[in-house]
Amino acid sequence: xxxxxxxxxxxxxxxxxxxxxxxxxxxxxxxxxxxxxxxxxxxxxxxxxxxxxxxxxxxxxxxxxxxxxxxxxxxxxxxxxxxxxxxxxxxxxxxxxxxxxxxxxxxxxxxxxxxxxxxxxxxxxxxxxxxxxxxxxxxxxxxxxxxxxxxxxxxxxxxxxxxxxxxxxxxxxxxxxxxxxxxxxxxxxxxxxxxxxxxxxxxxxxxxxxxxxxxxxxxxxxxxxxxxxxxxxxxxxxxxxxxxxxxxxxxxxxxxxxxxxxxxxxxxxxxxxxxxxxxxxxxxxxxxxxxxxxxxxxxxxxxxxxxxxxxxxxxxxxxxxxxxxxxxxxxxxxxxxxxxxxxxxxxxxxxxxxxxxxxxxxxxxxxxxxxxxxxxxxxxxxxxxxxxxxxxxxxxxxxxxxxxxxxxxxxxxxxxxxxxxxxxxxxxxxxxxxxxxxxxxxxxxxxxxxxxxxxxxxxxxxxxxxxxxxxxxxxxxxxxxxxxxxxx
Amino acid sequence: xxxxxxxxxxxxxxxxxxxxxxxxxxxxxxxxxxxxxxxxxxxxxxxxxxxxxxxxxxxxxxxxxxxxxxxxxxxxxxxxxxxxxxxxxxxxxxxxxxxxxxxxxxxxxxxxxxxxxxxxxxxxxxxxxxxxxxxxxxxxxxxxxxxxxxxxxxxxxxxxxxxxxxxxxxxxxxxxxxxxxxxxxxxxxxxxxxxxxxxxxxxxxxxxxxxxxxxxxxxxxxxxxxxxxxxxxxxxxxxxxxxxxxxxxxxxxxxxxxxxxxxxxxxxxxxxxxxxxxxxxxxxxxxxxxxxxxxxxxxxxxxxxxxxxxxxxxxxxxxxxxxxxxxxxxxxxxxxxxxxxxxxxxxxxxxxxxxxxxxxxxxxxxxxxxxxxxxxxxxxxxxxxxxxxxxxxxxxxxxxxxxxxxxxxxxxxxxxxxxxxxxxxxxxxxxxxxxxxxxxxxxxxxxxxxxxxxxxxxxxxxxxxxxxxxxxxxxxxxxxxxxxxxxx
Numbered sequence: 001x002x003x004x005x006x007x008x009x010x011x012x013x014x015x016x017x018x019x020x021x022x023x024x025x026x027x028x029x030x031x032x033x034x035x036x037x038x039x040x041x042x043x044x045x046x047x048x049x050x051x052x053x054x055x056x057x058x059x060x061x062x063x064x065x066x067x068x069x070x071x072x073x074x075x076x077x078x079x080x081x082x083x084x085x086x087x088x089x090x091x092x093x094x095x096x097x098x099x100x101x102x103x104x105x106x107x108x109x110x111x112x113x114x115x116x117x118x119x120x121x122x123x124x125x126x127x128x129x130x131x132x133x134x135x136x137x138x139x140x141x142x143x144x145x146x147x148x149x150x151x152x153x154x155x156x157x158x159x160x161x162x163x164x165x166x167x168x169x170x171x172x173x174x175x176x177x178x179x180x181x182x183x184x185x186x187x188x189x190x191x192x193x194x195x196x197x198x199x200x201x202x203x204x205x206x207x208x209x210x211x212x213x214x215x216x217x218x219x220x221x222x223x224x225x226x227x228x229x230x231x232x233x234x235x236x237x238x239x240x241x242x243x244x245x246x247x248x249x250x251x252x253x254x255x256x257x258x259x260x261x262x263x264x265x266x267x268x269x270x271x272x273x274x275x276x277x278x279x280x281x282x283x284x285x286x287x288x289x290x291x292x293x294x295x296x297x298x299x300x301x302x303x304x305x306x307x308x309x310x311x312x313x314x315x316x317x318x319x320x321x322x323x324x325x326x327x328x329x330x331x332x333x334x335x336x337x338x339x340x341x342x343x344x345x346x347x348x349x350x351x352x353x354x355x356x357x358x359x360x361x362x363x364x365x366x367x368x369x370x371x372x373x374x375x376x377x378x379x380x381x382x383x384x385x386x387x388x389x390x391x392x393x394x395x396x397x398x399x400x401x402x403x404x405x406x407x408x409x410x411x412x413x414x415x416x417x418x419x420x421x422x423x424x425x426x427x428x429x430x431x432x433x434x435x436x437x438x439x440x441x442x443x444x445x446x447x448x449x450x451x452x453x454x455x456x457x458x459x460x461x462x463x464x465x466x467x468x469x470x471x472x473x474x475x476x477x478x479x480x481x482x483x484x485x486x487x488x
Numbered sequence: 489x490x491x492x493x494x495x496x497x498x499x500x501x502x503x504x505x506x507x508x509x510x511x512x513x514x515x516x517x518x519x520x521x522x523x524x525x526x527x528x529x530x531x532x533x534x535x536x537x538x539x540x541x542x543x544x545x546x547x548x549x550x551x552x553x554x555x556x557x558x559x560x561x562x563x564x565x566x567x568x569x570x571x572x573x574x575x576x577x578x579x580x581x582x583x584x585x586x587x588x589x590x591x592x593x594x595x596x597x598x599x600x601x602x603x604x605x606x607x608x609x610x611x612x613x614x615x616x617x618x619x620x621x622x623x624x625x626x627x628x629x630x631x632x633x634x635x636x637x638x639x640x641x642x643x644x645x646x647x648x649x650x651x652x653x654x655x656x657x658x659x660x661x662x663x664x665x666x667x668x669x670x671x672x673x674x675x676x677x678x679x680x681x682x683x684x685x686x687x688x689x690x691x692x693x694x695x696x697x698x699x700x701x702x703x704x705x706x707x708x709x710x711x712x713x714x715x716x717x718x719x720x721x722x723x724x725x726x727x728x729x730x731x732x733x734x735x736x737x738x739x740x741x742x743x744x745x746x747x748x749x750x751x752x753x754x755x756x757x758x759x760x761x762x763x764x765x766x767x768x769x770x771x772x773x774x775x776x777x778x779x780x781x782x783x784x785x786x787x788x789x790x791x792x793x794x795x796x797x798x799x800x801x802x803x804x805x806x807x808x809x810x811x812x813x814x815x816x817x818x819x820x821x822x823x824x825x826x827x828x829x830x831x832x833x834x835x836x837x838x839x840x841x842x843x844x845x846x847x848x849x850x851x852x853x854x855x856x857x858x859x860x861x862x863x864x865x866x867x868x869x870x871x872x873x874x875x876x877x878x879x880x881x882x883x884x885x886x887x888x889x890x891x892x893x894x895x896x897x898x899x900x901x902x903x904x905x906x907x908x909x910x911x912x913x914x915x916x917x918x919x920x921x922x923x924x925x926x927x928x929x930x931x932x933x934x935x936x937x938x939x940x941x942x943x944x945x946x947x948x949x950x951x952x953x954x955x956x957x958x959x960x961x962x963x964x965x966x967x968x969x970x971x972x973x974x975x976x
Contacts, residue, residue, distance in 0.1 A: 022797065066796040069903055071736050071765015084736075084767050100777070102809050104835045107748070107782065109702030109724075110843055122657060125648055138647045147642065151635055159626045160613055165823035169610060199687075203848040214597030231846045236597075248559050248572075260595070277559015279572050289588070294595065308554040309510065321590050335653035336853035347592045355598055358719045360691040360848070364855060365824035415557055 012053055020055050021062035028063065032072055032083055043073060043081040113234040116449045118227050121438070124467065128441035129476030133271075133419045135467035136334050140387050145379035146333075146370065153369040162366040168357035170197040171368035177375045178327075178341055186302065187316030188325065193346045196353055197363050199338040201298055201326040205263075206232050207352050207359070208296055208324055208342065212261055213238040220262040222250050224450035224460070226270040226298070229263050242452040245269055247412075249276030252283040259293045266314045267302035271450045271462055272421045273414035281314055288322045298326045303384065305416040306392045321345035329371060331418070332384045339367055391418065391466060397473040398465040404474075405481035419464040421447065425488075430461040433480075433487060442480055500541055508543050509550035516551065520560055520571055531561060531569040601722040604937045606715050609926070612955065616929035617964030621759075621907045623955035624822050628875050633867035634821075634858065641857040650854040656845035658685040659856035665863045666829055674790065675804030676813065681834045684841055685851050687826040689786055689814040693751075694720050695840050695847070696784055696812055696830065700749055701726040708750040710738050712938035712948070714758040714786070717751050730940040733757055735900075737764030740771040747781045754802045755790035759938045759950055760909045761902035769802055776810045786814045791872065793904040794880045809833035817859060819906070820872045827855055879906065879954060885961040886953040892962075893969035907952040909935065913976075918949040921968075921975060930968050 010027030012020055031037045044052070046060035053060075064081055067073045073081045124130045153162045161171050175192040183190050198204035205228075213219060215237035221230055223242035233240060241259065244251045249269055256262065264284070266276035276284075288295050297314045305311075315325040321344070328340035342352060356362070374380040398420055402411050406422075414420055424430055431446045447460030465473060498515030500508055519525045532540070534548035541548075552569055555561045561569045612618045641650045649659050663680040671678050686692035693716075701707060703725035709718055711730035721728060729747065732739045737757055744750065752772070754764035764772075776783050785802045793799075803813040809832070816828035830840060844850070862868040886908055890899050894910075902908055912918055919934040935948030953961060 025796070062795065065903075069763050069796065070799055071763070071767055071769075084765065100808065102782070102833065104833065104839065107700055108839060109705060110699050110839075112842075120655070122655070125652075134653055136651060136653075138651045141642070141647075141651055143642050147635075147639055150638055154629070154631050154635065159629075161824070163624060163626045163629055163822035163824040164613070165622055165624075165818070167608070167610070199848045199852075202846070206847050211598050212595055217597060228846060235846060275557050275559070277572065279559055281559075294590070307550065308513070308557065311558055320588065330653070334651035334854075336649070336651040338849065338852045345590065345592065351592065351596060351598075354600075358690070358716060358723060359694050360687045361826065364687075364826045364852065366822075367852060367855070415553075 010053060012055065021059045021066070024049070024053065024055065024059065024063035025066045028067060029072060037083050039083050039085045041083045042079065043083070045080055111235050111237060113231055115227065115230050115234065115452075117231070118445070118449050120445060121443060124443050127438075127443050129472055129479065130443045130468050131419075131445075131463045131465065131476060132443050132467045133445050133462050133464035134330075134335065135464070136331070137390070137467055137469075138334075140383075140390055141334050142374075142379060142383040142386075145374060145377070145383065149370045149373040149377065149379065150366070152373050153366055158369050158373070162369045164365060166362045166365055168353050168362065170195075170362060171365060171372055173376070174368045174372040175341075177372055178343075181375055181381075182327070183343065186299065186310075186327075187312030188343060190343050191346075194343055194349055196342045196344075196349050196356065197368055198326075198340045198342055199360070199363050200330055200335065200340040201300070201328040202228060202232075202340075203338070204326040204328075204340050204342045205229060205296065205298065207356060208326075208344075209233055209236050209238075209261075210355055210359075211348070211351055212294060217260045218258055220256060220259045220293075221452065222264060222269060223452045224271055224447065225263075225452070226265065226300075227449050229298070230452065233261075233263070240452060245272055245274060247274060249274050249280050250284070252280055252287055256284075256287040256291050256293065259291060261294050261296060262288070263296045263298065264314070265298045265300040267299055267311060268304070268414075268417040270298075270300050271419070271447060271460075273417040273419075275311055275416065276314070281317060284314070285317060285320075285322070289320055293322070295323045296326065297323055299328075301331060301417045303388065304331070304391060304395075304418055306395050307415040310416075315343060321348075324348065332380065332387050333371065333374075337367055337371075339363060339371055390470070394465040394468070394470050394473060397470060398463060398477070401474045401477035402463070405477050406484065418466040419445075419462045422461050422463055424459040424461070424484075426459060428459040428488065431458050433484065434461060436487065437480060437483055440479060440483060442476055442483070444480065498541060500543065509547045509554070512537070512541065512543065512547065512551035513554045516555060517560060525571050527571050527573045529571045530567065531571070533568055599723050599725060601719055603715065603718050603722065603940075605719070606933070606937050608933060609931060612931050615926075615931050617960055617967065618931045618956050619907075619933075619951045619953065619964060619968075620931050620955045621933050621950050621952035622818075622823065623952065624819070625878070625955060625957075626822070628871075628878055629822050630862075630867060630871040630874075633862060633865070633871070637858045637861040637865065637867065638854070640861050641854055646857050646861070650857045652853060654850045654853055656841050656850065658683075658850060659853060659860055661864070662856045662860035663829075665860055666831075669863055669869075670815070671831065674787065674798075674815075675800030676831060678831050679834075682831055682837055684830045684832075684837050684844065685856055686814075686828045686830055687848070687851050688818055688823065688828040689788070689816040690716060690720075690828075691826070692814040692828050692830045693717060693784065693786065695844060696814075696832075697721055697724050697726075697749075698843055698847075699836070699839055700782060705748045706746055708744060708747045708781075709940065710752060710757060711940045712759055712935065713751075713940070714753060714788075715937050717786070718940065721749075721751070728940060733760055733762060735762060737762050737768050738772070740768055740775055744772075744775040744779050744781065747779060749782050749784060750776070751784045751786065752802070753786045753788040755787055755799060756792070756902075756905040758786075758788050759907070759935060759948075761905040761907075763799055763904065764802070769805060772802070773805060773808075773810070777808055781810070783811045784814065785811055787816075789819060789905045791876065792819070792879055792883075792906055794883050795903040798904075803831060809836075812836065820868065820875050821859065821862075825855055825859075827851060827859055878958070882953040882956070882958050882961060885958060886951060886965070889962045889965035890951070893965050894972065906954040907950045910949050910951055912947040912949070912972075914947060916947040916976065919946050921972065922949060924975065925968060925971055928967060928971060930964055930971070932968065 049060040050057045124132045175195045213236040217238040219233045219238040315323045325343040434446045445462040448456040537548040538545045612620045663683045701724040705726040707721045707726040803811045813831040922934045933950040936944040
């Protein structure tokens with residue numbers, strides 16, 4: 001170690017907004033970076049620095065302490081402060097050209113999959129006729145009630161649940177209210193240990209797939225069906241099996257042998273809106289017990305039924321615990337809140353909770369408590385009623401608009417859901433229509449992406465009616481029908 | 489098909505709140521379930537039903553339509569409505585005993601791991617002296633400013649970002665403000681395409697591990713280090729390698745060959761609070777380029793530095809894009825909001841965005857926009873200043889409390905972080921102390937869980953000072969010291 005006595009050229013200014021100790025620290029770093037002070041060099045003592053620079057001993061000590069913490073210098077017993085050996089390469093490296101950029105593609109360890117993605121224009125709300133699927137009408141959101149509940153969630157005893165790190169727990173008020181007020185309406189009887197809050201039904205599905213699907217798993221999916229579920233299962237390396245849909249819902253007979261998991265949307269099948277018939281429901285549950293598989297029920301749009309009552313959930317008929325239920329607050333509050341829930345056997349919930357802990361800990365406490373307070377006050381129920389009425393009106397306009405403007409297409413009656421599944425005549429190109437329609441301010445979603453296997457039929461499209469203004473529905477369908485006439 | 493003319497016994501009441509068509513539907517279901525109407529049986533026509541029950545034809549049709557949708561009956565051309573063939577098993581099954589409960593353990597496809605979990609009492613805030621780690625002081629949360637920003641986030645143009653399904657996007661205002669206002673303070677220059685919003689740094693880490701770690705991956709972790717990171721990597725089936733910590737931070741020389749990923753907490757190492765020395769930082773980046781590994785930087789508690797300025801992030805020195813940076817709003821707002829961000833090379837961010845889409849779509853738009861508005865208005869910066877001052881006061885109380893009450897332990901000076909890493913004398917049992925302390929209303933966290941390999945040293949504990957009231961710190965440490973004296 002070279003014991004060189006060095007007095008670096010450091011200028012301190014008492015007018016500077018930077019504190020003196022910090023100026024001293026900067027001067028010493030500059031000296032090290034410039035090489036005036038090299039690795040192993042001894043620094044002046046704090047006493048010397050204080051004297052030479054006319055600062056207090058305390059200021060000099062603070063600066064030296066700072067440099068120790070930052071690793072520029074080290075304190076050596078009975079010697080003093082010396083410049084760290086490891087500083088050399090750092091100072092050198094600063095002058096080297098930037099390194100070679102990393103090649104990310106070779107590093108990715110996460111499987112991709114061959115299936116097409118659902119796409120919609122991100123700026124869909126800027127179009128005149130946005131028949132997008134799964135987007136809410138922001139004007140229906142209960143803003144005042146939400147703000148009121150949000151303020152209460154940050155008040156008094158609510159504060160701790162809203163703001164703390166809950167590690168792997170959920171808001172107990174929300175899980176209790178789900179059991180007492182929300183699930184009974186779906187025919188489901190559950191206890192809080194059978195509930196886990198999720199970030200919407202999609203994250204619930206990801207979590208369940210994480211737990212139950214691996215490379216040896218065979219998963220039955222509805223065909224046509226929900227594309228995002230297919231992505232989730234195939235990224236868990238599961239093998240997918242298409243289960244056809246008819247006017248009673250998913251075909252169970254002869255399709256389930258060897259399966260580990262079946263994913264279904266019983267209330268209104270995605271995308272056809274067919275309600276799974278009672279007999280099929282029982283067939284599915286019997287097959288689940290016989291063939292030993294788990295049924296994942298995505299209770300998609302369940303409460304949007306415009307003729308008659310909503311059918312109970314499949315989970316309501318489940319006596320062996322084989323049904324895993326996915327619910328969501330997306331439709332009656334907003335998808336942008338990302339809040340949903342899983343109802344399942346307690347041992348599975350415990351396992352999912354453990355996985356969730358290291359995935360994301362828990363959905364935001366503030367959103368959980370705010371939603372719980374909305375349910376408790378009855379504001380949530382009021383929002384459900386209001387939304388149902390508004391959406392039913394839109395559904396009537398969309399159904400009659402299609403009947404009026406596309407009478408020869410014989411579109412099947414669809415008494416539920418937030419979109420209409422439109423089967424064009426054989427040979428019709430809905431993908432081309434969707435492209436063309438965009439140019440006229442009309443957003444529709446081609447249905448080909450909903451089919452599992454190639455060649456995917458291209459004559460279907462989805463006409464969502466939740467995000468569009470009621471008054472735009474009929475004129476939008478009229479404009480679409482004109483386009484179709486021109487095309488065919 | 490048996491063509492039996494059946495007139496079920498159905499009683500309708502005009503005083504009932506249930507609509508007539510629904511009462512009719514219920515009566516027919518009861519007849520089917522009771523076996524009065526069996527599979528294949530023909531139902532009375534809507535005309536007959538209307539006449540016999542004195543209801544309108546429309547009411548009868550609605551009831552029949554309902555039963556068709558539910559799958560109880562089917563419409564057969566030129567015959568009429570018949571009870572579905574598939575209803576039989578359903579009605580039968582209702583009377584069978586419940587099936588055998590499912591055995592979940594054999595179905596789990598998600599790896600567990602052998603490492604112990606961090607535990608703290610869920611009701612920590614009920615204790616007199618809660619020295620828990622990672623929990624905020626709820627009194628510091630900027631409630632008024634948050635409520636103001638929250639209302640604005642549901643107003644006018646903000647509404648759409650707050651409430652819509654953003655699919656795979658983030659709030660563009662938040663990513664822009666991160667680039668312009670938050671990251672520069674950490675020395676990081678980034679563009680919005682290099683940013684992904686996460687649900688806190690833990691979810692960010694899960695996402696990055698999902699992308700970059702698989703069963704063939706070798707991952708270097710600090711030892712002692714952050715237990716949750718270890719769980720995340722080992723559940724991705726990565727092999728962990730312990731990298732020792734000294735008073736300069738993680739030891740780089742001779743430890744990195746063959747690694748794919750290194751996880752570090754440079755600002756204040758978790759749990760020791762050592763700041764990674766400048767020389768070590770450069771060594772780490774040079775080794776990353778030479779040995780071709782990725783560095784994940786968890787910028788843990790970076791801004792809580794009580795002497796001198798926060799050191800810049802490791803990411804600030806990154807010239808090859810090998811550093812993936814994890815940031816969080818947990819410390820200056822609240823962990824219960826679950827909001828953080830990832831800064832990385834654009835191709836990696838694109839890949840992470842694709843994974844996130846099927847994992848959870850996006851962190852809640854409402855929380856993103858509210859936080860963005862807090863940053864824009866300066867309320868976030870004000871909260872940072874206020875929190876820093878309050879926490880520095882607590883740090884001083886905790887540091888001096890330990891120096892006063894446990895002078896002979898020579899606890900190293902720790903100038904940053906939200907907890908103090910307390911090394912007890914060799915042979916000391918901090919796990920036993922923690923148990924004993926709980927009985928006296930004192931929560932401390934044993935440090936053994938932070939060590940990778942067995943036998944894990946038991947003489948360390950963590951003393952968190954962020955969640956406890958300032959006035960309780962000194963008396964809490966005094967009480968703890970008394971317990972320690974009794975124990976040793």
